[in-house]
Every structure is written in C-alpha cells, then in structure tokens.
Amino acid sequence: MWLLQKRLVRGAAMTASVGTLVMGLGACGQGDSDTTGGVSCESYAPGITDKEIKLGLTWSDTGDGAASFTAFRGGIDARLGLANANGELFREVTYAWRDDQADPDLNLRVTKELVEAEGVFGVMKAGGGGAGSIPWLAEKNIPVTGIGSDAAWQNRANMFSFYNLGEGxxxxxxxxxxxxxxxxxxxxxxxxxxxxxxxxxxxxxxxxxxxxxxxxxxxxxxxxxxxxxxxxxxxxxxxxxxxxxxxxxxxxxxxxxxxxxxxxxxxxxxxxxxxxxxxxxxxxxxxxxxxxxQIKPWQANTPEQRAFLDRMNLYSPQIQPATSDIAVDGYIAADLFVEGLKLAGECPTRESFISALRAVTRYHGAGLIPTDVDLSTNYKEPSxxxxxxxxxxxxxxxxxxxxxxxxxxxxxxxxxxxxxxxxx
CATH class of the missing domain: 3.40.50.2300 (Response regulator)
Incomplete structure (x- = not known):
C-alpha cells in the first residue's frame, strides 16, 4: 500500500546492468548454446538476443517519496543479480529505467520510450503514475510485473502481481x-x-x-x-x-x-x-x-527470508535495513519475470511468457508472501x-x-x- 503516498518527482533516464554474468551452463531445447553461454534462436522477441534479456522499469527516482522507490529498485537488483550470477536464464538480464514523476501522462510517454526506443521485452512498475500506461501496455500485450495497487490492473492478462487492490x-x-x-x-x-x-x-x-x-x-x-x-x-x-x-x-x-x-x-x-x-x-x-x-512477517525468520536478506546485502547493500516490504515488492516484480522467462523456454516471446506465467496456480513469491497465489485467477479480483x-x-x-x-x-x-x- 505504499503507493498511497503522493510523490512528485522530476524526470531522469538511464540504463542499468545488474550483477555479474555467469555463463557456465549449457542449454538445450529450442535453441543451441555455445561454450561461452547464450542461446541461439531462429528469431528473437523484442528485448531478447542470444546474450541478453532487456527489461524496463518505471518509477520515481527523485523528489518526495523517492527513498521508498530506492528500496523497490534495490529488490529488483537483488533478484536479477542472483539470476545473472547463477546463469538462470542463460543470458544476462539488464533493465532500462525512466522516471515518471508520479504523472500518468508522463508515465505513458516514458513507457512508450522503453518499449519503442529501448526495445525492452517487458516492464516492471514501481508505482508513481503507472496507471497512465496500463491500457496501452494491455493493447500491445506487453508483459508487466509489479504491485497491483491500482484498480486498472484488474482483468489485464498481461499484468502480473502477487497482490491486486482491484475493484470491489x-x-x-x-x-x-x-x-x-x-x-x-x-x-x-x-x-x-x-x-x-x-x-x-x-x-x-x-x-x-x-x-x-x-x-x-x-x-x-x-x-x-x-x-x-x-x-x-x-x-x-x-x-x-x-x-x-x-x-x-x-x-x-x-x-x-x-x-x-x-x-x-x-x-x-x-x-x-x-x-x-x-x-x-x-x-x-x-x-x-x-x-x-502483503508480505510474510519477518519475525517468522524462514530460510527464504534469510536468503532474501543475504541477497539484498550482496547485491543492494545500500538498502538498510533490508527488512522492507517495498524491497520485497521489487524483488518479487523481478522474480515474476525470471520465473516467467524460465517457463517460456530458451527462445521466449511475449505471448509465450504471458501464457506460461498465467498458467501458474501456486506462485510462492520466493517464499516471502503470506499465502501462495493462483496467477491464473488472482488478476480478476481483489486480494x-x-x-x-x-x-x-x-x-x-x-x-x-x-x-x-x-x-x-x-x-x-x-x-x-x-x-x-x-x-x-
């Protein structure tokens, strides 16, 4: 619910590469991989090459409330840093980001920049003016992950969140x-x-x-x-x-x-x-x-929670204390992309990503959320x-x-x- 706070922030743009690429694993299935890593496909979806998967992020970088969004991005860096270090997707995962200044109109403009100019595969949303681009992203069938605290997320099959404020x-x-x-x-x-x-x-x-x-x-x-x-x-x-x-x-x-x-x-x-x-x-x-x-109490001190904190300390040490629900929101936004890309195969398309991830009936949010989520239905009603x-x-x-x-x-x-x- 942290998105309930109004944030007025100025614009900024940059591209970020997360973690260290480890390409020691071989690949099999749809494509062929060489000894240096990467996957060769007959054709590539936007944002996908044989060596890279490029995602996008919209968030508020500066101004009132920017500190909260910093934790969200820290969670993203921790999960994608882990994916890169472990070679989970046989490619390096990077992301480009834009500041939407908590303005829906600006969010639409910068989201189009990410998709059309940066060529990202999909978009992670950290709130701000995020609702401004939701209809356009749905029309283009572009995968989106984040925290569904705006009712406009409801009934959008391309938008994935473990939590949905929804309607009703x-x-x-x-x-x-x-x-x-x-x-x-x-x-x-x-x-x-x-x-x-x-x-x-x-x-x-x-x-x-x-x-x-x-x-x-x-x-x-x-x-x-x-x-x-x-x-x-x-x-x-x-x-x-x-x-x-x-x-x-x-x-x-x-x-x-x-x-x-x-x-x-x-x-x-x-x-x-x-x-x-x-x-x-x-x-x-x-x-x-x-x-x-929306997250499991830290007092539970589960192995999954301890692993999350270790990863935050390794890849996002600037976020202290890391026991933050906002950091978890960012971590899960990235985890949804990692899990969806795994399910979509070595040569993913936006369509295969959406259909594969939407078929997951027990998503556990890296063990950080109170209950397992049925992604096949949770986007249709409030959490x-x-x-x-x-x-x-x-x-x-x-x-x-x-x-x-x-x-x-x-x-x-x-x-x-x-x-x-x-x-x-």
Whole structure:
C-alpha cells in the first residue's frame, strides 16, 4: 500500500546492468548454446538476443517519496543479480529505467520510450503514475510485473502481481478491526487523490460489511492538519478505531495526541509502515499501532527470508535495513519475470511468457508472501489475505498477530460495495 503516498518527482533516464554474468551452463531445447553461454534462436522477441534479456522499469527516482522507490529498485537488483550470477536464464538480464514523476501522462510517454526506443521485452512498475500506461501496455500485450495497487490492473492478462487492490473489496480490513474489538471508527482519507479515494471506498465498504460503524470521516489535505482538533473530536465521539489511509506520518502525530487525552483505541490500523527503520525513528509514537502487510512477517525468520536478506546485502547493500516490504515488492516484480522467462523456454516471446506465467496456480513469491497465489485467477479480483503485525507498547518491535497466520477476508462485489456506501 505504499503507493498511497503522493510523490512528485522530476524526470531522469538511464540504463542499468545488474550483477555479474555467469555463463557456465549449457542449454538445450529450442535453441543451441555455445561454450561461452547464450542461446541461439531462429528469431528473437523484442528485448531478447542470444546474450541478453532487456527489461524496463518505471518509477520515481527523485523528489518526495523517492527513498521508498530506492528500496523497490534495490529488490529488483537483488533478484536479477542472483539470476545473472547463477546463469538462470542463460543470458544476462539488464533493465532500462525512466522516471515518471508520479504523472500518468508522463508515465505513458516514458513507457512508450522503453518499449519503442529501448526495445525492452517487458516492464516492471514501481508505482508513481503507472496507471497512465496500463491500457496501452494491455493493447500491445506487453508483459508487466509489479504491485497491483491500482484498480486498472484488474482483468489485464498481461499484468502480473502477487497482490491486486482491484475493484470491489473484501472483509479483511473490517475483520482485523472486529478481531481487536473495534466497533466505532474514524476513517481517514486523502483529498485530491483518485487512487487514495478508491482505496478509502474499499476500506469503508469492508468496515460496514463487517459491522464496524463509521462515525467520522476526515479528508486530509497537503496543508498542515490540526491533529489536536481531530484528537478532541475522536474523544468526544467515543471512537475506538482509527482506520483508512492512516499513513505513518499521520499516525506519528495523531496517536500521541490521542494518548495525551486518555484515549485508548481498540485498533489503529495502518495500511503501510512495516519497516524497522520507522521504529528506529518514531517507534514510541507508533506504540500499539497495527500494520497490515502483503508480505510474510519477518519475525517468522524462514530460510527464504534469510536468503532474501543475504541477497539484498550482496547485491543492494545500500538498502538498510533490508527488512522492507517495498524491497520485497521489487524483488518479487523481478522474480515474476525470471520465473516467467524460465517457463517460456530458451527462445521466449511475449505471448509465450504471458501464457506460461498465467498458467501458474501456486506462485510462492520466493517464499516471502503470506499465502501462495493462483496467477491464473488472482488478476480478476481483489486480494483478500494479509499479514498483520502490531507495534509493541514500547515502540521497539513488531509482533505478529493471529498466531502469525495470514488473515483472509471474503470478497465484496462492486455492486455490494456501492450498496453499502449508498452509491447505487
């Protein structure tokens, strides 16, 4: 959900080669490989040669929020660095990138540059203004991976994500709050942002379907917000839950103001912020906050998680701490391309990539996501399973909730959502 934050960034462009090429493996099947590596094909898809696979990336490189995107790119570098070092695809994987300045119109323009001028095979999306190019990429049947936090990803067979915000909603958010005893909610939204508005509606429908009353709704503008006044209103209205687009920078201000007034919330639920660095800087202010994540809790300390951290330290040592959901998002965006290219064979086409990867019914996201994902169907409806962690009372650590198991909700159709929100 980190894409809920608005980012205004300037443009930039460059080409990046990731990792060290290791070409010690022979090849078999559709093409012939020589002793120096590479694969010979009768014909090549765009972005494919006998020695190279070239991908594209759109993201925000500079300006507000750029630090978050740096972690996303770090995850990409770690996964592609591993693929190159192990010779997983018999070719070196490189990528060219463009800065879309969080502008949909610019995103469309720079995406066309990547495809038409750079000749990339497919595109990884790190958010920003990514929705601007989605219809064009679908029309051209160009493979796309990333985090599907825009509803426009839904029902696009060429677009792959382990998580999809989609259209409609699920009861997961409301279920989290009811499990913690919350019944009366203040819902926060950010004015002037369509993506945030869409998410706020989905969130509100989840609460209402789960029996949580929405007592107050607050529209936050970019201007300075009077958190003291909001805290007063929350106390006066006996509100026990803070929900919606509760970004960390808002929670850091609002939660201490509520505590100063003696308000003990049943649940303060953030859609992002599962990051050790955040605790290091503002953990005390976030004490007892609940954070919903699309990745497996780091406290599980699985072999796959340890392997991910080792790879981040090797290929992206600048990302510290590497226990970041955003870094995982980038890692999985690259992993989807690696896995799809493996399945598509030594002489892949865009069509063979899409059909092969779309047929995967149990994608495990390198072991970093809460549950296996059925890629053959997950692009058709919103994701409904999340990991849930809570900041401890001292603000020094995250504790997984629900016995470290993912919490899953039931689908809410768009018609039912409209009915709940009174927009039918």
């Amino acid at each position: 909603s699920s009861t997961a958010w409301g279920k989290i709050i009811r499990e913690r005893g919350g019944t009366r909610a203040a819902v926060l939204a950010i004015s002037g942002s369509k993506s945030n508005s869409d998410f706020s509606r989905q969130y509100a429908a989840s609460l209402l379907e789960s029996g949580v009353e929405i007592v107050k709704t607050y529209q936050f503008a970019e201007a300075v917000t009077n958190f003291e006044a909001i805290a007063d209103q929350i106390k006066e209205n006996n509100i026990d839950t803070l929900a919606g687009v509760v970004l960390p920078d808002v929670a850091i201000e609002l939660l201490p103001a509520l505590r100063a007034r003696g308000v003990e919330l049943k649940a303060a639920v953030l859609p992002l912020g599962y990051d050790d660095k955040l605790l290091q800087e503002d953990g005390e202010s976030l004490a007892n906050a609940i954070i919903v994540s 409904a399973c999340y990991s849930v962690v809570q900041v401890n009372p001292e603000g020094t650590a995250f504790t997984p909730l629900f016995d470290s198991e993912p919490l899953c909700g039931d689908l809410i159709t768009t018609d039912r959502m409209d009915e709940l929100l009174g927009t039918t």
